[in-house]
Amino acid sequence: MAVAEFEVPKLTEYTVVPKINAGAMAGIKSFIAPQGPQEYLGYPWELGADWKERAIDKMGDLLGKYRSLRVFMDACVHCGACTDKCHYFLGTADPNNMPVARQDLMRKVYRRYFTLPGKIAPWLVGAEDLTEDTLNQWYTYYHQCSECRRCSVYCPYGIDTAEVTMAGREILNHVGMGQKYSNEILVKVQKIGNNLGLPGPALEDTLLGLEEDIEADTGVPVKMPLDVEGAEIMLVTPSADFFSEPHVESLIGYAKVFHAAGVSWTLSSKASEAGNFGLFNGNYETMQKIAMRIRDAALELGCKRIIVGECGHAWRVAYSFWNTLTGIGYGGEDPFSKKLQQQLDNRYPQPMHICEYTWDLIQNGVLKFDKSLNDDRVITFHDSCNVARGSRMGNEPGGQFTIPRNIIQAVANNFRDMPSDTIGEGTFCCGGGGGLLTDDLIEVRVKGALPRMNAYNSVVQGEGVNFLALICAICKAQFTKVLPYYGFDRGQVGGVHQLVSTAIKLD
Amino acid sequence: MTSLTVIFTGLLYFATIVLIAGIAYRIYEYSRTPAPLVIPTTPAPTSTSGVVLRMASEVVLFESLFKSNKWIWVFGWLFHVGLALVLLRHVRYFQEPVWFWVEFIQPFGKYASFMMLAGLAGLWARRFLVDRVRYISTPSDHLMLALLIAIGLSGATMTFVSHTDIVALKAFALGLLTFDLHPIPEDPALLIHLGLVAVLMIIFPVSKLLHAPGIFFSPTRNQKDDPRMTRHIAPWAAAMERDKG
Numbered sequence: 001m002a003v004a005e006f007e008v009p010k011l012t013e014y015t016v017v018p019k020i021n022a023g024a025m026a027g028i029k030s031f032i033a034p035q036g037p038q039e040y041l042g043y044p045w046e047l048g049a050d051w052k053e054r055a056i057d058k059m060g061d062l063l064g065k066y067r068s069l070r071v072f073m074d075a076c077v078h079c080g081a082c083t084d085k086c087h088y089f090l091g092t093a094d095p096n097n098m099p100v101a102r103q104d105l106m107r108k109v110y111r112r113y114f115t116l117p118g119k120i121a122p123w124l125v126g127a128e129d130l131t132e133d134t135l136n137q138w139y140t141y142y143h144q145c146s147e148c149r150r151c152s153v154y155c156p157y158g159i160d161t162a163e164v165t166m167a168g169r170e171i172l173n174h175v176g177m178g179q180k181y182s183n184e185i186l187v188k189v190q191k192i193g194n195n196l197g198l199p200g201p202a203l204e205d206t207l208l209g210l211e212e213d214i215e216a217d218t219g220v221p222v223k224m225p226l227d228v229e230g231a232e233i234m235l236v237t238p239s240a241d242f243f244s245e246p247h248v249e250s251l252i253g254y255a256k257v258f259h260a261a262g263v264s265w266t267l268s269s270k271a272s273e274a275g276n277f278g279l280f281n282g283n284y285e286t287m288q289k290i291a292m293r294i295r296d297a298a299l300e301l302g303c304k305r306i307i308v309g310e311c312g313h314a315w316r317v318a319y320s321f322w323n324t325l326t327g328i329g330y331g332g333e334d335p336f337s338k339k340l341q342q343q344l345d346n347r348y349p350q351p352m353h354i355c356e357y358t359w360d361l362i363q364n365g366v367l368k369f370d371k372s373l374n375d376d377r378v379i380t381f382h383d384s385c386n387v388a389r390g391s392r393m394g395n396e397p398g399g400q401f402t403i404p405r406n407i408i409q410a411v412a413n414n415f416r417d418m419p420s421d422t423i424g425e426g427t428f429c430c431g432g433g434g435g436l437l438t439d440d441l442i443e444v445r446v447k448g449a450l451p452r453m454n455a456y457n458s459v460v461q462g463e464g465v466n467f468l469a470l471i472c473a474i475c476k477a478q479f480t481k482v483l484p485y486y487g488f489d490r491g492q493v494g495g496v497h498q499l500v501s502t503a504i505k506l507d
Numbered sequence: 508m509t510s511l512t513v514i515f516t517g518l519l520y521f522a523t524i525v526l527i528a529g530i531a532y533r534i535y536e537y538s539r540t541p542a543p544l545v546i547p548t549t550p551a552p553t554s555t556s557g558v559v560l561r562m563a564s565e566v567v568l569f570e571s572l573f574k575s576n577k578w579i580w581v582f583g584w585l586f587h588v589g590l591a592l593v594l595l596r597h598v599r600y601f602q603e604p605v606w607f608w609v610e611f612i613q614p615f616g617k618y619a620s621f622m623m624l625a626g627l628a629g630l631w632a633r634r635f636l637v638d639r640v641r642y643i644s645t646p647s648d649h650l651m652l653a654l655l656i657a658i659g660l661s662g663a664t665m666t667f668v669s670h671t672d673i674v675a676l677k678a679f680a681l682g683l684l685t686f687d688l689h690p691i692p693e694d695p696a697l698l699i700h701l702g703l704v705a706v707l708m709i710i711f712p713v714s715k716l717l718h719a720p721g722i723f724f725s726p727t728r729n730q731k732d733d734p735r736m737t738r739h740i741a742p743w744a745a746a747m748e749r750d751k752g
Contacts, residue, residue, distance in 0.1 A: 020638050068542060074718075074721055077718050080579060080639060081575040084576075125714075152548045155575075157722045160727050284544075321545070324545065324744070350735065351735070400549070425548075
């Protein structure tokens with residue numbers, strides 16, 4: 001049992017909407033990025049004399065470039081529909097963690113500098129000058145948002161607080177208040193090739209070791225090829241899959257699926273990271289630069305298909321943004337897009353999620369399982385926010401919910417869903433997404449996990465569930481850390497392809 | 508011509524110009540601001556007709572609000588549908604002869620004012636009773652409700668308590684359309700009603716009432732889920748790519 005320096009919320013049968021407790025989380029501040037990463041990313045590292053001007057300029061720039069931000073700043077009517085939807089509010093009771101209040105931290109500045117009523121009668125419309133206090137509030141509360149988009153499901157105008165948080169962090173970066181955790185990762189992925197800073201030779205060693213482990217375990221020589229030119233499939237997966245537990249179990253699962261399918265596949269040392277923290281900071285160019293590594297690797301290796309491993313935000317970026325940012329996909333008429341399209345096998349969607357791939361093989365009878373090998377597990381599935389509300393799998397809307405569940409039920413006998421209002425499009429975030437997966441935000445992470453933990457506890461108590469299946473590297477790391485705070489064993493967390501790995505028959 | 512007539516004529520023309528020009532400008536502004544990335548809240552429709560259905564169900568039925576909170580949904584829907592019926596009923600002041608459906612809707616529009624007022628009262632009560640909503644309410648949120656309730660009450664008073672000179676009012680209204688001024692009936696309820704409506708029209712383009720045009724431009728609701736099949740690229744992003752070569 002981890003020792004907490006704060007009070008861990010009590011589990012309850014249902015998540016109760018708390019009475020507001022103003023300022024409850026006002027003191028939480030993750031470490032500010034030092035000069036190194038800020039300089040590398042092209043941002044200042046301290047407030048200059050002209051910080052205010054730069055902040056307002058940046059806000060104006062973003063308002064002109066992003067229709068989302070432009071419309072969302074105007075459209076809110078303060079109806080209150082979102083006020084009880086954020087897991088961080090439910091877990092902390094801090095009113096600034098209500099989505100509308102989080103947006104209002106920016107909206108009050110928007111009104112003051114960009115609208116007529118805010119200029120002439122600020123007191124009337126809740127407009128306020130931009131001060132250093134405001135910046136500190138932004139820093140605190142834009143790092144208590146995991147950009148999970150749950151609020152956007154329930155807003156009558158579809159206002160997505162994630163868009164506001166991203167803009168807020170981008171403005172903060174431009175005045176020298178970047179976040180250490182995210183920005184250091186943005187440097188590592190660009191300098192070394194992945195978020196964990198794992199260099200090529202180390203990756204090669206790790207993969208060789210895993211091959212030996214699998215062969216010792218199963219007697220089958222399952223390979224984990226790296227940088228194989230001309231392989232049909234290039235797998236891009238979060239770097240946590242290479243050496244974090246339980247992530248690596250899913251990597252073994254992918255390798256076994258490819259082996260059983262008898263296809264040629266490869267990992268890439270250049271594209272050894274599916275994750276893209278550029279999303280979290282709302283910087284288009286950074287996100288594009290990081291995504292471009294995948295395109296470059298695909299062109300260099302000459303692969304026909306690009307498949308993405310179990311990672312929530314990576315899948316959102318891959319599914320929704322790769323075509324825009326890098327031309328990985330179809331429909332582009334420009335030479336840049338066509339160059340890659342000519343290489344890719346147009347019988348398949350590009351990119352493809354590993355779950356789509358595995359489910360297709362299962363439907364075609366290619367994979368065989370001994371489901372009883374998973375009989376010690378009673379499994380539930382946590383829909384990861386970026387997959388649930390920012391992407392899709394398969395041909396029908398909602399495939400992102402059915403396909404992973406179909407896979408689980410094809411490889412295991414005991415599956416139980418959590419309460420319906422806590423899964424699917426209304427799924428609760430793990431509490432650690434969106435650039436918050438750092439120890440300096442552990443209190444936010446533990447408290448933000450409360451709604452999910454309540455839902456999990458209800459199936460643990462009621463249905464005997466003992467395994468929380470996931471398809472997100474951040475969720476896996478977050479739950480592994482946070483489950484013990486709520487009295488669960490960290491070993492209950494694992495990937496969907498970990499279950500596949502357990503049951504798959506190899507020959 | 509009384510000075511009152513001149514003042515109200517001027518006020519209503521001014522309010523109409525501000526309303527139309529203001530909203531037109533906002534729509535222009537929203538439409539020329541690009542949405543650089545595909546961000547529909549999924550599951551989302553994959554076709555244009557699907558998006559039209561989704562949007563229609565948001566605008567007519569307040570689908571997302573229904574999922575969110577039944578109280579806000581009931582009050583908000585009562586108010587908006589009541590307001591829509593009341594507004595449609597008002598069409599009769601601007602035409603001669605009156606269309607059949609406008610005639611047909613009169614009794615509904617008459618009682619819809621109660622729907623509207625009940626909805627507004629419920630929404631206002633929430634601003635006092637629910638601690639979370641109280642926390643986010645600004646003075647303008649309260650004033651907006653006060654304004655709408657005052658408009659509804661003054662209108663309902665003329666329908667149900669003391670009738671105004673409807674023939675003279677219609678002549679005044681038709682005169683506004685044909686630029687042929689007729690005297691405005693000097694009934695305090697009517698003058699309050701029209702004055703407040705003018706205020707509402709004037710603040711529309713600079714207030715949260717922009718949620719009305721805004722929802723149609725909300726990328727999380729108006730985009731298709733087809734990013735693997737269509738390359739979606741904003742003009743500024745395309746220009747950035749060209750610059751890089």
